[in-house]
Amino acid sequence: MKIGITCYPTYGGSGVVATELGLELAERDHEVHFISYAQPIRLIGPHPNIHYHEVEVSRYPLFEYPPYDLALASRMAEVAELYDLDLLHVHYAIPHSVSALLARQMMAAKPRGRKLPFVTTLHGTDITLVGLDRSYLPITRFAIEQSDGVTAISQYLRERTLREFDIRNQIQVIYNFVNCDVYCRGEKTSELKQEYAPNGERLLLHLSNFRPVKRVTDCIEVFDRVRKRIPSKLLMIGDGPDRSRAEWLAVQKGIHNDVIFLGKQDQVEEKLAVADILLLPSELESFGLAALEGMACEVVPIATRVGGIPELIEHGKSGYLADVGDVDTMARYAIELLSNEKALVEMANASRAVAQSRFCASRIIPQYEEFYRRVLERAS
Numbered sequence: 001m002k003i004g005i006t007c008y009p010t011y012g013g014s015g016v017v018a019t020e021l022g023l024e025l026a027e028r029d030h031e032v033h034f035i036s037y038a039q040p041i042r043l044i045g046p047h048p049n050i051h052y053h054e055v056e057v058s059r060y061p062l063f064e065y066p067p068y069d070l071a072l073a074s075r076m077a078e079v080a081e082l083y084d085l086d087l088l089h090v091h092y093a094i095p096h097s098v099s100a101l102l103a104r105q106m107m108a109a110k111p112r113g114r115k116l117p118f119v120t121t122l123h124g125t126d127i128t129l130v131g132l133d134r135s136y137l138p139i140t141r142f143a144i145e146q147s148d149g150v151t152a153i154s155q156y157l158r159e160r161t162l163r164e165f166d167i168r169n170q171i172q173v174i175y176n177f178v179n180c181d182v183y184c185r186g187e188k189t190s191e192l193k194q195e196y197a198p199n200g201e202r203l204l205l206h207l208s209n210f211r212p213v214k215r216v217t218d219c220i221e222v223f224d225r226v227r228k229r230i231p232s233k234l235l236m237i238g239d240g241p242d243r244s245r246a247e248w249l250a251v252q253k254g255i256h257n258d259v260i261f262l263g264k265q266d267q268v269e270e271k272l273a274v275a276d277i278l279l280l281p282s283e284l285e286s287f288g289l290a291a292l293e294g295m296a297c298e299v300v301p302i303a304t305r306v307g308g309i310p311e312l313i314e315h316g317k318s319g320y321l322a323d324v325g326d327v328d329t330m331a332r333y334a335i336e337l338l339s340n341e342k343a344l345v346e347m348a349n350a351s352r353a354v355a356q357s358r359f360c361a362s363r364i365i366p367q368y369e370e371f372y373r374r375v376l377e378r379a380s
């Protein structure tokens with residue numbers, strides 16, 4: 001198939017999923033065309049089946065708000081025609097599904113009008129935050145309803161979308177995935193562990209875009225409690241609006257020398273694999289891709305019992321769940337686990353087993369391929 005993929009290229013889990021999906025599809029001999037305003041961050045190195053088309057947005061003085069969604073729609077239609085795309089797959093409803101809808105109409109209106117179906121994948125904040133903003137709700141609902149196929153990344157998100165948007169589409173759940181051959185402990189793991197924990201300290205880790213919904217300061221609170229009992233360090237990977245609040249809190253608590261802010265990282269799997277525990281204390285998480293990536297690397301997740309996280313983590317078996325803001329309980333789980341090597345190893349193995357048996361790319365990508373086939377059949 002020839003598939004056009006659009007996502008937010010530089011920020012957030014939806015862009016990561018879209019990029020990894022494109023890479024996996026390209027490996028399976030599909031032709032993939034990324035259409036976006038910047039090259040997706042995880043799209044490194046050339047691949048014969050991957051093409052990237054940049055969307056230029058002109059900054060004419062009259063445009064106080066440059067119309068990216070229109071430029072995107074034009075580019076989608078252009079690329080679809082030039083490269084004879086079979087379909088578009090947009091990640092994150094706003095504004096991508098609206099642009100795809102326009103591109104579909106542009107293609108249909110051509111003299112030898114042709115079909116360009118599009119699939120929308122809902123990721124989370126496009127529904128739970130942005131989509132419910134009154135100014136976006138009607139257009140988001142309309143574009144979802146107009147999609148030729150809709151997928152959501154958890155049951156939670158599917159049900160919430162159907163309920164709150166009151167739409168009649170079928171929404172298929174296709175979970176987030178991880179390439180278990182890439183996300184695993186490897187040759188470099190112990191060398192890197194030695195670098196961050198030279199005296200054999202335990203390693204806790206957080207990975208996100210540091211937005212308020214991630215509650216990054218809770219990571220500092222949890223770590224502060226753990227560190228009082230167990231020699232340990234905290235690795236903070238990523239960047240975003242709440243980073244400086246977290247840095248300041250670490251300074252105020254006098255623990256900043258043991259909290260390592262690494263910023264945005266390439267080859268995130270190598271850093272993840274060094275950790276014992278991954279903290280994900282989010283206010284809301286429609287799936288929790290970072291937890292899954294950690295689990296594939298045998299890192300035990302301690303997360304909040306919100307959104308789609310319980311679909312991934314079974315409390316007490318493949319990680320721990322606590323209420324939002326309950327940093328004492330999260331710290332207690334971490335201390336208990338880090339004090340019991342046997343329990344830690346067992347749970348780390350259980351985490352990896354969950355990633356392998358339910359969420360590996362090899363299981364999930366065929367679901368997308370099948371979904372595309374059905375959409376194309378219906379559209380023909």
Ligand code: GMT
Pocket residue numbers: 011012013014015017092123124125126153176208209213284285286287288289290
């Ligand atoms: O929260 C983020 O990291 C960004 C956001 C996005 O859409 O870019 O992530 C969402 O999509 C991820 C991939 O599907 C999910 O694993 C995250 O749970 C989800 N984030 C939220 O729901 C807050």
